[in-house]
Amino acid sequence: MSRQRIIAFLAALAAVIGLAILVPMASTASAATCASPWSSSAVYTGGMAASYNSHNWSAKWWTQGETPGVADVWADQGGCGGSSGGTGGTTGGTGSCSYPAWAAGHAYVTGDIVRYTDGNYYIAEHDNPGYDPTISTWYWDPYSCTGGTTGGGSGGTTPPGNGSFVVSEAQFNQMFPSRNSFYTYNGLTAALSAYPGFATTGSDTVKKQEAAAFLANVSHETGGLVYIVEQNTANYPHYCDTSQSYGCPAGQSAYYGRGPIQLSWNFNYKAAGDALGIDLLHNPNLVQTDPAVAWKTGLWYWDTQSGPGTMTPHNAMVNGAGFGETIRSINGSIECNGGNPAQVQSRVNAYQSFTSILGVPAGSNLSC
Template sequence: MSRQRFIAFLTALAVAVGLAVLVPFASTASATDCAAAWSSSSVYTGGQTASYNGHNWSAKWWTQGETPGAADVWADQGGCGTSSGGTGGSTGGSSSCSYPAWVAGKSYVTGDIVQYSNGSDYIATHDNPGYDPTISTWYWSPYTCSGGGGTTPPSNGGFVVSEAQFNSMFPSRNPFYTYAGLTAALSAYPGFATTGSATVQKQEAAAFLANVSHETGGLVYIVEQNTSNYSHYCDTSQPYGCPAGQSAYYGRGPIQLSWNFNYKAAGDALGIDLLDNPNLVQTDPAVAWKTGLWYWDTQTGPGTMTPHNAMVNGAGFGETIRSINGSVECNGGNPAEVQDRVNAYENFTSILGVPAGSNLSC
């Protein structure tokens, strides 16, 4: 039996009896070779490496089940798989990419990418509660990481909005809101601005940034300006309470994340303890952007769909406003605020060279 098969046998045996799998240190690889693919069931300790989404990642400390790129326990070591003999980079076909294994009954959102047991990759085309990718063609589509059957999730520099375009959108932005922080956050939700046609991708990016611009005064404000509201965002009925303090969960970041339960939910989804460390949203640009993408991709708010779904499924920019502020602005609640968001969206789509589409208001 080869060494590789022997390790695989021991790993399978450990999983079968309920033991955590401790991954042996990966062999040294060149800058362009991929380490062994990351596994959600495996245990990694500080210094161990794994490949995921065409990048090598190094664990900073002990971790299990925390997705590289979505949790700060992992340090990005750069792209891999571009040299001859690479194993798992983004230049090969579907089998050379590393995506999480599909899990029956697990909730997925539009844009999530999984690997099925047949070795093929699939991208969620609609939110679903874990339907089988090979049966449900409405909820899943075949995906090829090289671009043959899908769109490669962006890495740093691969965003549909260039840094120059970003700077022109936000000429007076606070230096905290960096372009690098935004592109570093994209790996948390690979379906964002990569789903649908090139036009739809740019429209979604423009829609997100337009709402962000409205919420932050053009990316000027990092925290909520009305300090008298700060103590109101602690829902003491939650079993976990407000461990960071009664007034710790005020609005922060590009979508102005607020309330203890939202910090808890966003932190759980991102693999970051935001309930105990809410200040990360105002001190770490990548974390701040990730919380904005978390809301955009996973929360319906007062609307009926996520803002992400509104843009990729043709509901229009107006539905993103409804999902963010609902009746406070929509249905005549505050038409001036709605128009400010629409103006920003039309400006940003113009910068990106795409039409704004229909259903702009709510």
Template sequence: MSRQRLIAFLTALAVAVGLAILVPLASTASAAECTTPYSSSAVYTGGMTASYNSHNWQAKWWTQGETPSTGGSGVWADQGSCGSGSGGTGGTTGGSGNCNYPAWVAGHNYVAGDIVKYTNGNYYKASHDNPGYDPVISTWYWDPYGCNGGGGTTPPSNGSFVVSEAQFNQMFPSRNSFYSYSGLTAALSAYPGFATTGSDTVKKQEAAAFLANVSHETGGLVYITEIDKSGNYCDANQSYGCPAGTYAYYGRGPIQLSWNFNYKAAGDALGVNLLNNPSLVETDSAIAWKTGLWYWNTQTGPGTMTGHNAMVNGAGFGETIRSINGSIECNGGNPAQVQSRINAYQNFVSILGVPAGNNLSC
């Protein structure tokens, strides 16, 4: 009997005696989890990912405002379908079940996709392989991760920033167009705790404190770079040297980032090669704002705490001055400069409708 006739005979026999025919179903591989949804206002650099139309995409180089697709400039690489594949316009970062991921360990090697619990109680997912970088500082390597029972932090969107565009324009009526509101809001995702921590009053006080110091450093967001660029901000003792040139690391951006070691540290944290390309801080608005937020959220400078911690933990505006330029201005060093910062802060909290709080000076 031929194979085909045998199969037909056995099928007919099974039907006759009432047996169910078990037909093997085609196996389906579950789609990958969708990463953070694409945002047209966000800046993406090489290696960063976003989800769009139920697919994950990876940027090959810097881009902003180009919707992920296989066409266009070719900046986006399709990483395959994600989520349920239902055709939505993006995915959500999240997990199922209870959060029982291991604690983050400094110096431990992580690969993209690893999820850890950080010391602040929030969860983070590695977006790129890294040798144990801090999830709060090295935000290019980690994304906030939310799961049932967990406390993932959601980066603020343009509409949720505590300073509206109208208020921003009121604060900086003569600003250089380079310092755009869209550039600032695009940079917020790098440090999701900024102006989102604490009460509504504290959130607005922190935003006002950051912008007041920024205003002082840039003459009201007028100067993109420092006026005198002849200074040598190259520490030749660093192993990586000064590849962009001895005089290339002058002050740039909202907090006037300077010195080769600061460009190296900020670039490593943000996933941008600022050591070799310091000019990005004066040509890319979002990157400029990110360097300011990097310093504010991660650097203590000559102080004992970051500007962010000073405002959310009640130390007061005076401690933010100390962390930025305290070695020169505080303790009677330059009271006129300190007062200039305080005046800007008081003006900005008035615009935002909150009190200034205590400990304004240093």
């Protein structure tokens, strides 16, 4: 074989070997690249992508603050690896931060900095036993990798200020002309930071409808924001479920209805307190002495509890199920399906009045 033919043969062989090596390498890189990490403060519309817990997710419709894998607004697009170059992520977030991942139940002290599951960083403002940084804003603040808190920047939960709430103070006073002075407008707006998706989700009409729906149910529960505590004192001893391992440390009769949503039972005080980073199990009176805490417990139920219904009141309003489903989630087992039509109508009347004050239609599916 001539020298030229040997060189050509070797070149061809090298090309074949190189191709054989390249093909398997390409097949092992088939994992999808992760989209930009999901952020609890970001707004997503239908079709937008975000990554969370090493999966890509696609928004089915408008959403903000609803966690992929928990809220059904997100469609799982499968596992992913690597980064699309977006900010945050589970591998380090923005800038040069390198802090440990937050762990639920782990004790933190003031000054500790953690990386949350949304890829953003938070600094402990007060000692806490591992409260969720995106919910317990008393204990945590968003933290910038360049140092210092972000004040609710791109990675944090930006709390609406008084001027951004869809209900003005004048409208609030119009809704509740005889309210107890305990139920302050400032207390309500201060509580909004606990659940930043409340009355900020969807179109301007939907935002106002949700605010009206919440306030209408609150009005019904409290006689127009008149009552702070449950009036039937004979019920007080009944709200202690002794089957719970933690019992009723504040006393057998300590967990009666309080606040705008009339929070009751020891297990609800514990659950609300755990979510908000406040020890309500041992200090239930905070709900009747601190206006912001009182409003936060109402928002806790509204945004996270489905009660006797099939969805949270928040989801009922932002996903178009209608005001009637909020009644079902709050007291449906007693009032809905003909249980107490007069009570249902009372709630509907308040809702229609409040939507009128806010200048939006009441929508459909008003009753349950």
